[in-house]
Amino acid sequence: MAEDVAMRFTSIGYRHSISNPIWYNPLKKRKGPGISHVDLAISKGEIIGLVGTNGAGKTTLLRMISGILPLEEGKVTQNDGVLGSDALRSMVGFMPEQVRWSGQQTIRNTMTEFAHLRGCSIQSAIDILTVVGLKNRMDTTLDSLSQGMRQRLSLGVALLGTPNVLVLDEPFNGMDPVAVDAFKRLLQSLAVKGISIIISSHHLAELDHLVDTIALLHRGQLLAHGTTDSLQSSLGFEQMTEIIVDKRIKEPMLDSMNVLEYVETEQEHRYVIESGHHDLLEKLISNKYQIITWRVVPPTLIELLCAATGMDRESIGMNVEQSSMIPLRTLDGEEE
Amino acid sequence: MLPILLLFIPGMAWGFSDPNIQLPAEQIPMDGTEVMFLASIGIVFAGTMAAVLIAHDGISRDRASGVLEIRLSQPMPRWRQGIVLILGHWGSIAIPVALLLAVSMILIGYRSDMWIPMSDAIIYIIASMLVLLWYTVFALLASSIAKEQGSAIAFSIGLWFLFTLLWVLFTTLLAALNGVAVGDTQDQGYLVFEGRLDLLSPNGVYHHLLETRLEGVDRGVSALGAYVAAVLWTIVPLYFFQRRLNRLVP
Numbered sequence: 180m181a182e183d184v185a186m187r188f189t190s191i192g193y194r195h196s197i198s199n200p201i202w203y204n205p206l207k208k209r210k211g212p213g214i215s216h217v218d219l220a221i222s223k224g225e226i227i228g229l230v231g232t233n234g235a236g237k238t239t240l241l242r243m244i245s246g247i248l249p250l251e252e253g254k255v256t257q258n259d260g261v262l263g264s265d266a267l268r269s270m271v272g273f274m275p276e277q278v279r280w281s282g283q284q285t286i287r288n289t290m291t292e293f294a295h296l297r298g299c300s301i302q303s304a305i306d307i308l309t310v311v312g313l314k315n316r317m318d319t320t321l322d323s324l325s326q327g328m329r330q331r332l333s334l335g336v337a338l339l340g341t342p343n344v345l346v347l348d349e350p351f352n353g354m355d356p357v358a359v360d361a362f363k364r365l366l367q368s369l370a371v372k373g374i375s376i377i378i379s380s381h382h383l384a385e386l387d388h389l390v391d392t393i394a395l396l397h398r399g400q401l402l403a404h405g406t407t408d409s410l411q412s413s414l415g416f417e418q419m420t421e422i423i424v425d426k427r428i429k430e431p432m433l434d435s436m437n438v439l440e441y442v443e444t445e446q447e448h449r450y451v452i453e454s455g456h457h458d459l460l461e462k463l464i465s466n467k468y469q470i471i472t473w474r475v476v477p478p479t480l481i482e483l484l485c486a487a488t489g490m491d492r493e494s495i496g497m498n499v500e501q502s503s504m505i506p507l508r509t510l511d512g513e514e515e
Numbered sequence: 516m517l518p519i520l521l522l523f524i525p526g527m528a529w530g531f532s533d534p535n536i537q538l539p540a541e542q543i544p545m546d547g548t549e550v551m552f553l554a555s556i557g558i559v560f561a562g563t564m565a566a567v568l569i570a571h572d573g574i575s576r577d578r579a580s581g582v583l584e585i586r587l588s589q590p591m592p593r594w595r596q597g598i599v600l601i602l603g604h605w606g607s608i609a610i611p612v613a614l615l616l617a618v619s620m621i622l623i624g625y626r627s628d629m630w631i632p633m634s635d636a637i638i639y640i641i642a643s644m645l646v647l648l649w650y651t652v653f654a655l656l657a658s659s660i661a662k663e664q665g666s667a668i669a670f671s672i673g674l675w676f677l678f679t680l681l682w683v684l685f686t687t688l689l690a691a692l693n694g695v696a697v698g699d700t701q702d703q704g705y706l707v708f709e710g711r712l713d714l715l716s717p718n719g720v721y722h723h724l725l726e727t728r729l730e731g732v733d734r735g736v737s738a739l740g741a742y743v744a745a746v747l748w749t750i751v752p753l754y755f756f757q758r759r760l761n762r763l764v765p
Contacts (some may be wrong), residue, residue: 245588248764269590275765278581296589296596336585 185343185375186262186270188219191253193243214240217401219394221344221375226366227388227404229379230480232488236399237379238276238348245273245346248351257343269298272342274333275351279402280321280417286332287317290339297340304339308367311335326353330362338369345369347378351385363389383480393480395487402487406478414486415479418454423472424463432462447471516565518616523561527554528619532626545730547631550623550723551639558643559718562612563650563675570654571671574763575661584765589591597760601753605651609644615638635728642724646743649717650675652752659759678716686712703733710734720744 186280197211214236221227231237242248246268255262262270280289286308294304308314311331316324324332337345347366351359366376366389377394380386386393394404403410411418419439422428427448436459440451452459454475463470478486485492530536531544531553544550577583586596616639624630631639657670677685686709695705713719714736723741726732736744 240763242584247584247587265590265592268588271588273585273588275581275584278585279579280582281580292588293585296586296591298590333585340590 184220185223185224185225185257186221187256188217188221188244189253190216190218191243191250191255192216193239193248193251193481195239212236212239213400214243214399219244219401223343223375224370224373225392226370226376226378226390228386228393228480229377229396230383230386230393231379231396232484232490235396237396239350239399240396241346241377241379244344245271247273251369255497269340270343272337272345274330274337274345274347274350277352277432278329278333280320280324280332284321285318286313286321286324287493289321289332290335293336293339299340303341304335306320307335307338310338312361323352327355327358330354330358330492334362334365342480343375345374345376347376349380350378351380359385360500382462383484386480393483395484397488407483410483410487414483416482419451419476419478420454420456421472421474421476422450422452422459422463422470424450425469425471428463432459432466451476479484516568516575517611518562520565520611523557524612524615525619525622527557528622529626530554532623532629533574534627544629547620547623547627547629548635548639550627550629551593551620551635552722552729554623555639555643555722556617557723558612558616558646559679559721561649562608562643563679565612565717566605566608566650567654567671567675569608570651570658571666572658572667573600573604573655574658575664575667578765579663581765583763587763587765591680593760593763594757597757600655600760601648601652601756604655605648608651612643612647613640616643638728639725642721642745645724645749646717646721646734649748649752652756653717656752656756656759657755659756659763674754678718682716706733707735710736714740714744717748720748 192211192215194212194213194215199207199209201207206406212234217240219227229237229240243250246264249264255267257270284292287305290304290308291301294301305314305317308317311334313328313331313335316328319328321329321332330353332511334347334350337347344367350362354362363385366378370376370391378386378390392404392406393403394411395410403413405413410416424449427443428450433450433452436456437453438450439453440449443447449472459472460470481492484490528550531550532547535543538544538553544553575585577586587593589596620631620639621634653674654667654671657674658667661667661670689712690705690708693708695702695708710719710723711734713723713734720741723734723736724745726734727738727741
């Protein structure tokens with residue numbers, strides 16, 4: 180439904196300028212990597228996980244969405260009205276990857292300063308400190324903040340002015356597991372209130388149970404955006420079922436099935452098969468197998484990313500791409 | 516920075532207002548305005564240096580820490596953010612310098628009984644604030660280009676060094692190339708050449724503004740010329756700074 184869309188980005192693009200000196204013009208620049216023709220609709224209260232390899236353009240895209248980088252092509256709309264960069268910035272709260280807050284200024288003064296820049300009241304800034312758990316540290320100087328507290332302050336600043344969309348670039352960096360858990364619960368509560376959240380993270384496991392949809396970015400282009408199920412089908416993933424039983428399953432029972440994985444231990448036997456074989460469950464029960472686990476296994480984000488990019492796990496981890504400088508590999512396997 | 520400012524601004528005013536002062540070329544200041552003109556070297560050396568030191572990492576510090584990204588993501592238009600940046604940095608040097616100038620004028624009047632007319636005092640303070648503004652904008656502009664603190668300080672101090680110390684060399688060299696008698700600093704040809712070339716330097720324009728209140732000074736630039744140069748030195752760097760800020764990326 181159109182009214183559920185908080186913001187829509189249509190065919191947006193931006194290319195970084197990079198140095199290209201020649202002897203008579205040492206300051207010459209040329210267009211370098213960037214983002215190209217990205218379409219993204221952000222629904223109200225949706226949490227989008229932005230996933231991509233190093234250099235895929237995640238930070239660039241987030242900066243464009245936040246109005247920090249200009250849209251060289253495309254447009255951003257809300258309720259069919261085109262938004263200018265000032266209007267866009269007033270609707271988006273941005274939390275950069277890592278902010279080294281420092282100085283003798285207190286948290287209260289910092290929030291007050293940004294409340295002025297944002298055009299919101301000082302009281303609302305103080306209230307936000309309660310939300311991010313810094314109210315008791317209001318008079319602490321920035322120099323004495325831990326990394327986790329700095330991240331909370333960055334989130335607090337991003338929440339000023341009640342933004343419609345919250346953009347978070349690697350928010351879990353430097354946080355301990357307890358803080359990550361609290362942070363995730365906070366994000367979920369914000370999403371329930373209707374704030375849309377776009378979150379990029381290298382910690383794919385952190386995103387797994389947090390995000391509603393996943394946007395796969397590769398070489399500056401959005402390969403796919405949707406729920407895990409829709410991505411799974413668009414990327415041609417077979418549904419898989421994990422079965423753990425107490426003893427080895429007899430061969431004839433598995434005759435018509437494609438066993439993708441089998442691991443045997445002293446206590447249990449683990450099978451991964453293609454989904455859709457419900458008759459097997461009945462057979463196992465009737466043959467007195469003790470079924471320890473029977474569950475549909477969703478593909479991990481890494482597997483989705485590998486499928487979308489055509490790269491293997493090792494390359495995904497180690498290759499640093501230069502977005503927009505390498506031809507695009509589409510989902511159909513063609514190069515543009 | 517306060518000790519340096521104290522030494523260079525009221526300190527110089529105190530020194531130049533000494534009734535027994537011995538200046539080169541047997542120059543004797545005839546009134547308080549002339550004493551303040553001589554003491555303006557304190558603004559040229561210490562005031563502008565302080566402005567540069569305060570503003571040199573006004574943007575590059577935020578860029579390095581990541582705060583710049585947050586600032587640029589705020590809905591306040593960038594031109595307004597630019598004005599806030601300039602006023603903040605300029606104010607932090609302009610206010611103490613203005614107070615010290617006021618103290619200097621009282622010192623001169625008290626010590627030599629040569630009280631400075633209000634109109635001269637106002638022009639003096641406005642001109643001093645302007646030269647501090649120009650250096651603040653140069654430093655912020657350099658800071659917006661620099662990716663880290665080292666480049667920012669190198670750009671800013673380099674510019675200060677050029678206009679404050681190297682300009683005399685530059686002027687003399689150009690004058691010599693143009694056949695002006697550079698050995699004689701009282702030569703009218705040299706004075707006019709130097710006066711016109713000074714319009715290309717913020718310190719030079721500052722002194723032209725101060726000279727509009729002095730009797731018998733002719734360096735080939737009218738008062739109107741000095742005012743127009745001051746307006747241009749204000750508008751042009753501000754324009755480039757705002758243009759730079761509009762295109763600034765983290």
